[in-house]
Amino acid sequence: MNRKQDDIYTIGFVQAMTTDNWRKEMNRAMQVEASMHPGFNLVIKDAQNDVARQIKQIEEFISEDVDILIVSPIQSVPITPVVEKAMNAGIPTIVIDRKIDGSNYTAYVGANNVEIGKNAANYIVSNSDQNQELKLVEITGLQTSSPAFERSQGFQEVLANHENINIVATIAGDWEKTSVGNHLGSILDSVESIDYIFAHNDRMAMGAWEMARSKNLEDSIQIIGVDGLFGPSGGIQLVKEGILTATVLYPTGGAEAIKLAIQLLEGDQIAKNNLLNTVVIDKLNVDIMQNQFNKMNQQQNDIEQQQTVIKEQVITYNSQSNLLKIMAGLILLLLLLGTWAVYLVFKLKKRKRILELNNAKIITQRNQIEKFAEQLKISNEVKINFFTALSHEFKTPLTLITSAIESIAQNPHKQLKEFAYETNLISKNSGRLLRLINELLDFRKLESGNFYLKPLKTNLYEFIRNIYEDFQSEALRKSIDLKLEADNKGLMVYVDRNMMDKVFFNMLSNAFKFTPKNGKVIISIKENGQEKVDVLFNDSGIGIPKEDFQKIFDPFRQAGNNTKPSSGLGLYITRKFVELHKGNISVSSHQGAEFKIELLQGKKHLSEYKVSEKDLKLQQEESEKLLDSNFIPEELPEPINENTETILIIEDNEDLSYLLKKRLLAEYNVELSDGSDAIEKALAIIPDVIICDIHLPEKNGFEICNELKSDLRTSHIPTLILTALSDKESKIKALRAGADTYISKPFNFEILKESLRTALFNREKLRYYYTNKIDQVKDNAFEDSEQTFLKKLNHIIEKNLKSTGFNVEDLAQQMEISRVQLYRKVKAIMGISISDYINSQRLSKAKSLLQETHLNISEIAYEVGYTSPGYFSTSFKNKYGSTPKQFRN
Incomplete structure (x- = not known):
């Protein structure tokens, strides 16, 4: 050409x-x-x-x-x-x-539109049970366009091989979401339990979701679209927000078309x-795809900026060329301009080469994205877990501080000494927050290399003993055997005391965190004969899996068996501080954990620092102490009224659980659980309300709530989730687990009290419903676990009504729960004892027999389980105000 x-x-x-x-x-x-x-x-x-x-x-x-x-x-x-x-x-x-x-x-x-239809169908098949009957609705594009025909062809070709999947309706759209609404609304009204909607593009899929939402069906129908555009309203964002279940990537092919055109014009075949290749995007890979598009857009913007620079340089070059033509007679100036022009040409070629290299990098990076995706996912999960744990670390002390301040503010006329526990909480948890902030600052300094040692000659035993003494009250409270041993109590080392105070303090804090009551924590100082000294921290806690020995010293990471919230920075900072002293830290685990810190004696290894020979007197830094108070909470009184509602608080933070109990005891009977025995305690006492944290040592709050709501014995108990997590996903997860209320830390105590009153008030309203209207509900679709329980209870009582020996023990045995649990369940639901309820059912049956049969009074008494007609008449008159004979007349 x-x-x-x-x-x-x-x-x-x-x-x-x-x-x-x-x-x-x-x-x-x-x-x-x-x-x-x-x-x-x-x-x-x-x-x-x-x-x-x-x-x-x-x-x-x-x-x-x-x-x-x-x-x-x-x-x-x-x-x-x-x-x-x-x-x-x-x-x-x-x-x-x-x-x-x-x-x-x-x-x-x-793109291969037939393949797109097949991908959508295969996604539905692969995510469905082979024996499950599925109902589908297909929303096609404009019927006269080839993509609509081919996508429908591929979609139906795959589903033809699956008899359990039926396309119950097909809507002819025109690629816009406004073409979906009315027709789909009619289908949703006429066809029950639609499982999937496949729309030929994301705009129509969005229209389908809006119609499903208008009928409260958005959670029961999975919607699949096509296009997978990147951007605020694109298919990828819709999948990430949970509006679409999946979208099939439909590349535009714009760049590929230009490349083909250029090849043609250059004479290539x-x-x-x-x-073009396509892929299904769902919740499993949506973050990867979004990160990929973000990277590609950034690189494309860089290319466009560089091209702009090139165009500007080309314009400059052209202007210089014109100037050369005008000033052809001036040889010297022509030479200068020529030199400048050569320079610009060289620079232009260099820029062009940079663009070509950048373009090659883009292609290479596209090919590497899938390889790096899994690593990126793991990294993101680690950082998310770090920020979640850090949020919990901050919000729990903030909750204790704000709750204590509220308590003081609500009682301004009391003496300050009466708030000794609250003021202690404020002081202790302020110190915790300060330590968390200092830990983050230390991490930042370590990352930027801004730490500089200030070594001092130090008696190692006395230095560690000061820290050891701070933990003695905590050891006494938890019944932990805490020991400090040393071969040479006069051993001197050169250390930065501020750094090593944090190191040893962190070691002891971790040991106490993971050591149960009646356990052991031993600190040993030993010389190993090589001008080195070993400081060993042994505990009898949960130990550390062998595969996690190295991982726990990395930032944001923690052992796989660690269920306690933690920032994951403590051991990383500890390792870095020890390494700055040219030392080493290692861990082993056998019936607990053992951390060994190896320090060098003498000062040759610290020659690059200014070393002080003065053995200054050791001082305790109060702001660095975790156990900064020996304050022992007073014993709280037992509730005066035994009939007061019972609250079970499931919280592993002892300060918070004690404070909540102290503030709620005036109105409620309060029981506590640290989470390890939450299910057993709830089944044992059958409380009226449960307050539950999410981060607990064994099962989390979601699991506990779900298990209690699934158990017939405890399903009626209102549950309040109290947690540091405030994201939408956690709230939805809590509500799906059966929680009645979700309260984020730090919280206002009055809000908590009102939430408790509301939960109990709503339970009281349900009592009236269950005792007066249970037989009016005929449609099984409206039954919940309480209605099912009462219907089963009524059926067993009705079946055994004639038996004079039928009692509460027999009823509990047939209900397959204990007598105590049956009593508490019925009392909680209806407000009366189970024996009174059985007697009420006998008299209600007798009332019906008096109205509808010709049996005499004695026959009716025996028919409903009374051994004495006289006692029956007395009971009947007490309930209905007249004798059976008067009632019949």
Whole structure:
């Protein structure tokens, strides 16, 4: 093909419409790709979804004799003749996205729409039980377009092999979400339990979701779309937000079309059909895809900026060339300008080479994204866990501080000494927050290399003994045997006392955190004969898995068996501080954990630092002490009224559980659990309300709530989730587990009290419903666990009503729960004892027999289980105000 004037090729592109983001992205991809190839001019015309307008625009390009034509047909059949006209005129024509009715074109670029339909169907099949009957609705695109026909063809071809999956309805859309609403609404009203909706693009899928939401069906129907665009309203974002279950990536092919056009114009051979790869995007890979697009967009922006710089330099170069022509007579100036021009050419080529290298890097990075995706996912999970744990670490002390301040503020006339526990909480938890902040600052300094040792000559035994003494009260409280042993109590070492105080303090804190009551913690100081000293910390706690020995010293990481919230920075900072002293730290585990810190004696290894020989008197830094108070909480009194409602608080933070108990005892009977015996304690006492934290040592709050709500004996108990987590996902998870209320830390105590009152008030309203209207509910769809329990209870009582020996023990045995649990369950639901309820059922049956039969009084008494007609008459009169005979008359 001959070059035109100025060596410029013209590529004409007729776009179907630009009313949606997918088409705009196609245009953008073409423009970016064309800008990377000097000598090629791209002209875009928009048909605005008008077939006649598109035909006219194609004919304009034919009359302008463009070098190559690219067409995205609105409809296949009407566009075919004009495309053939272009081919007959000798203009190579590339068809993109939608096909024409025939094969008279140079090349086709686009995704395999049949394969897209198959991918959607295979996704539904792979995520469904083979024996499960599924109902599907398909929403197609414009019927006259090839993608709509081919996607439907591929979708139905796969489902034809699965008899348990039925397409109950097909809606003919027009690619816009407004074409979905009314028709889909009618289908949702007439067809029950639709499982999936497959829409041919994400916009119609969004319309389907909005209609499902209007009928409260958005959680029961899974919606799959097509396009997978990146951006605020694109399919990827919709999947991430949970609006769509999945979307099938439908690449625009804009860049690929330009590449094919350039290959054609440069005389290369190209394939007739150029199909683009596609993939299903769901919750498993949506973060990976979004990160990939973010990276690609950033790199594309960099390329565009560099191209702008190149264009500016080209303009500069052209202006200099013109100046050279004007000043041809000035030889000296011509030489200078020539030198400048050569420099610019060199710089331009260098920039161009940089662009080519960057483009190659982009291609390489695209290929590496899948390889790095798993590592990125693991890294993200580790950091998310770090911030979640850090949030819990901050919010629990904040909760204790704010609750204590509220208690003081609500009682301004009391003496300060009466708030000794509250003021101690404020002081202790303020210190905790300060330590957390200092830990983060130490981490930042270590990462930036800004720590500088200040070694002091130090008696190692006395130094550690000061820290050891701070833990003695805690050891006494938890019944932990704490010992400090040393071969040489006069051993001197050179250390930065501030750093090593944090190291040894962190070691003891970890040992106490994971050592149970009645356990052991032993500190040993030993010389190993190589001018080294070993400091050993042994505990009888849960130990550390062998595979985690190295991982626990990395930032944000912790042992796999550690269920306690932690920032994951403590051991990392400890290792770094020890290494700054040219020492080493290691761990082993056998019936507990043993950390060994190895320090060098003498000061040769610290020659780069200024070493002080003064053995300064050791001082305790109060701001660095975790156990900064020996305050022992007073014993709380037992509730005066035995009939007071019982609250079970499941919280592993002893300070918080004690404070909640102290503030609630005035109105409620309060029981405590640290989480290890939560289920057993709830079953034993059957409380009226449960307050439960999420981060607990064994089962988390979600699991405990779900287990109690699933157990017939405790399903009626209102549950309040109290936690440091405030994200939407955690709230939804708590509500799905059966929680009645979700309260985030730090919380206002009055809000907690009102939540408790509301829960008890709602339970009282349900008592009236269960005792007065249970028989009015006939539709099983409205039953809950309490209604099922009462219907079973009534059925057993009705069946045994005639038996005079039938009692509470017999009823409990047939209900398969203990007598105590039956009593507490019935008392909680209906407010009366089980024996009174059985007697009420006997008298209610007797009342019906008096009205509907001709049995005499004695026969009716025996029929409902009374051994004495006289006692029956007395009981009947006490309940209904008249004797059985008077009632019948």
